[in-house]
Amino acid sequence: MADKIVIRFPDGAEKEFETGVSPLQIAEGINPQFAIRQLVAEVNGKLVDMNYHINQNSEIMFHSFNSEQGKEVYWHSSAHLMAQAVRQLFPEVKVTIGPSIENGFYYDFDREQSFTDEELLAIEERMHKLAKEKLPFLRQELSKKEAMAMFKKMNEPYKIELLEDIDDNEVISIYTLGDFVDLCRGPHLEHTGKIKAIKLLKTSGAYWRGDVSKKMLKRIYGITYPNKKDMKKYLLFLEEARKRDHRKLGKELDLFSFSDDIGQGLCLWHPNGAMVRSIIEDYWKKKHYAADYKIVYTPHIGKAELWQTSGHLDFYSESMYSAIEVDGSDFYLKPMNCPFHIEIYKSTKRSYRELPLKYSELGTVYRYEPSGALNGLKRVRGFTQDDAHIICTEEQLLEEVEKLLDFSMSMLQDFGFEEFRVKLATMPDKSVGDAKDWDKAIKSLQNALEKNNIKFEVDEGGGAFYGPKIDIHIKDSLNRLWQLTTIQFDFNLAERFKMEYIGADNQAHRPFMIHRALLGSIERFFGILIEHYAGNFPVWLAPVQVMVIPLSENYNHYAERKYTKLREQGIRVECDFRNEKVGYKIREAEMSKIPFMYIVGAREEDTNTIAVRRHGSGDLGTFTFDEALKVIRGEIQERT
RNA sequence: GCUGAAGUAGCUCAGAGGUAGAGCAACUGAUUCGUAAUCAGUAGGUCGGGGGUUCAACUCCCCCCUUCAGCCCCA
Structure with a gap:
């Protein structure tokens, strides 16, 4: 054994030490203060104790609590x-x-x-x-x-x-x-x-x-x-x-509820929550039309044979509600929308000229989740997926995956999510299709990610039973990660349902299919949004955007005129006509997290103006109606 | 589904083997008000459901339902 060894530091510097020197000794040599902060050393890529003996020339790196x-x-x-x-x-x-x-x-x-x-x-x-x-x-x-x-x-x-x-x-x-x-x-x-x-x-x-x-x-x-x-x-x-918990805010802001009489994991969207949902859905539809999707609607139940063909009864039955017998046939509540979209595809003979075909649906599905797994809106038994199936040729596959990655992120950004983490999930234990197809599919997903310089991690065995997938997780305002988007490759259903298109060669070919949800489930997405914004929805999403507050009953008439005008302008406005003091009305509007309060009294009526108060920031001063409208429209436009 | 904890008025919570209480909300009346709670009064509960023990159960025991924290799973 040599007496001396050479230690190389991350910055490339090298230094000689006695054989058997410990990382701790090396660190202390650098700076005793530095040494105190270091918890563990990495010698030649392997984590070791600080009092490990280094007996050969090595590269060293230290880790403090910050890594x-x-x-x-x-x-x-x-x-x-x-x-x-x-x-x-x-x-x-x-x-x-x-x-x-x-x-x-x-x-x-x-x-x-x-x-x-x-x-x-x-x-x-x-x-x-x-x-x-x-x-x-x-x-x-x-x-x-x-x-x-x-x-x-x-x-x-x-x-x-x-x-x-x-x-x-x-x-x-x-x-x-x-x-x-x-x-x-x-x-x-x-x-x-x-x-x-x-x-x-x-x-x-x-x-x-x-x-x-x-x-x-x-x-x-x-x-x-x-x-x-x-x-x-x-x-x-x-x-x-805890303060942001969507279950707590859901109650306080009257967004949604559950009822024992209805059943576990089945949520009720109250008017305030339903308003936010309908805005999300309108926005979603507009984006989808623009991206060349066709929107479809399909039933909530389907025959056992359908789920047999799709493989759900073999691979997914433990997550399905049990059969409903009608006229001697078994029907199942749908846990996924795919078979229905496939049936739409199969309703007529398809040409390669039609591809890629993109069917999208805000499809409500039912899954029998273990009761202990249920959690507010984040895990329910009946939920609406913002689902779509992209049916395309093999050559179109890569481009479609790329488009999806872009589509997903641009949409999530509009909802205020800026940071993403991407995962590529591979073949699970229970799966259909042979390993070769899986390999090919995983490669093509990987290609799409690499080509677009998207950093990703591999989730071994995390794929769906019918194919590998790319999941996109977002970071919320508390730096928590949530999986929203899932882009799932599916080379099995096309086979099982014998989907075809006629190619340029006048021959029948089997199309490829991508199954995807961008927001995931609307219920879960809403729960995440509530927590992300702590219930303070940006103006474009706020269920009520303006509360008009007359100072006393004497100004109800003026308030109502402003209220009607706002309503005509498409603003979601309410008016607090109650016989209460202004402080009380403001307090309630603040607690309801309504973005704007328009307060009107004698001064405003005399000058035909409104006093604007912003949730969280207080009195903004006096505005004319048009000025106030411009402010609110600006915020709606900006989605802030 | 499993382990543990919990369930009292619309909400937040107190109480306890002798048949329930506060604040807010609701309702009624007074007040007509300038940027986060005006005052007074009224009403509201088979104490999650069912069974058992007891003279007596909201309280003790058993079963079930629901919720919560995890496990497992997952959109």
């Missing part, structure tokens, strides 16, 4: 800390696994009863205490056999089960944290002292290894930060998310 990798290690170590605290307080509990997640970490424990809030607080307190002790995470490597013996002795059945799945020759690493030993690949923080702010958030049940047939474990979710400020920021975010 994804740094956070991951930080939260993973926090999970270990929590497990240690739980083991100290509840020695009978068996430990399982505890990874980091997007926001924080969890650890699953095998325990008969759930953890109570008081217990959670006690665990949190113990974690604080253990963190202050600056316990080191000590890595130790051993053979699988040794590890098995060790966890058997410790009576940790879940660890043994995990070990059993590991290759016999692999080196197993364990980490010791005070009195707690855990099977873990690592890496970890140097010591628990780096964990400053700790909050255990909630408990829940979770199946061992996510398998419904396995034991239900007790999960504790938590989050930690290197400083109190970040924790405060995160807790504020949670608070803000």
Whole structure:
């Protein structure tokens, strides 16, 4: 072994060190302050502990809490800390696994009863205490056999089960944290002292290894930060998310509701919500006509034979409502619109000159979702997809996918979403069609993305049963990701339904089909919009755009004249004629999040003007009717 | 579907083995008002539903329904 090794830094600089030097030592050499902030090192692309020994020439990179990798290690170590605290307080509990997640970490424990809030607080307190002790995470490597013996002795059945799945020759690493030993690949923080702010958030049940047939474990979710400020920021975010919850705002703004008498997951659109929906739909239709789509309407139910042909009864039946028997035939509520659009296609002989044919429909579908999965408008059992099927030739496929990517993003931008994340989902376990077709389809989707310089991630096995897909996720105003658009390649239905077109060669050919929804489901999209805007819809979407507020009954007549004029101009306006003080009426209009309030009294009537108040920003001053109209029209135009 | 928690007036919530309470909303009356709550009065509930224990159940027990947090799944 050489005495000296060369370490290369991300900026290309190189420096010589003693063999066996640790990342921590290197970092301290750079700057002690810098070293304190670094949580984990990446040596030759592999994440390692800060006290790892580097024995050869290497490239090094450090990760602080600001990088994804740094956070991951930080939260993973926090999970270990929590497990240690739980083991100290509840020695009978068996430990399982505890990874980091997007926001924080969890650890699953095998325990008969759930953890109570008081217990959670006690665990949190113990974690604080253990963190202050600056316990080191000590890595130790051993053979699988040794590890098995060790966890058997410790009576940790879940660890043994995990070990059993590991290759016999692999080196197993364990980490010791005070009195707690855990099977873990690592890496970890140097010591628990780096964990400053700790909050255990909630408990829940979770199946061992996510398998419904396995034991239900007790999960504790938590989050930690290197400083109190970040924790405060995160807790504020949670608070803000709670405030924006579409279920809460849906009630407060009278947008929608559910009724026990109707059934789970079946929503009622109240006039305010229905107004927003109808604006979304009008906008959607206009965009679709402009993009050369044909709009169609189809029934809500169809015969069993139809769903047999489509493959839904074989591959999707557990998500379908059960059959309705009529005149000796079984009918099913539609979970998707595709077979109906295909039947429209097949209603006459098609020529290649007609292609691409784009059928679109705001089609209401019904899916039997597990009751525990239902969640406000975000997950319902009856919903309307902004669906379309593009039937085209193989040569047209690429261009159509490209157009769709563009179409989707331009539409989502109009709704105030600027940031996108794209995923390419491949063949799932349950699927139709052979692997070769799948490969070809995945390649063409990939081509479309690459050609348009769209960055994407691959979601292995995430495709629909009939084909691979591209999903577009948006980032909302709280930086949360939501999947809206799905562009699904489908080479199976055309086959199953024996779709054809006559080509230039006068021969019958099988067309290709793309199934897509841009907003996803109108219900879900609305829920996301409510939260994105915190209920403060931009003027173009606001169910009521203006509230005219007469100062007293003496000005009702003048107010009504303005109200009528606005209505004639196509503005969604209401007038508060009630016998209340102006402050009261303003308060109610503000709470209803109505963008504009036009207040009229003696001064306005005398000068034929209106006093304009904007929701959230207060009194804007006095305007003539035309001026006020110009302001509101401007906002509608801008979609702000 | 599974695990856990919850369900009291239209809404937000208090209470409790002896047959329910507040604020807001609603209704009535007075007030005619200048940028986020005028005053007074009235009405409103088989305490999610069903069964059981008890002299007595909103409260204790069982079943069901719904909601919430997750798991699983997903538009």
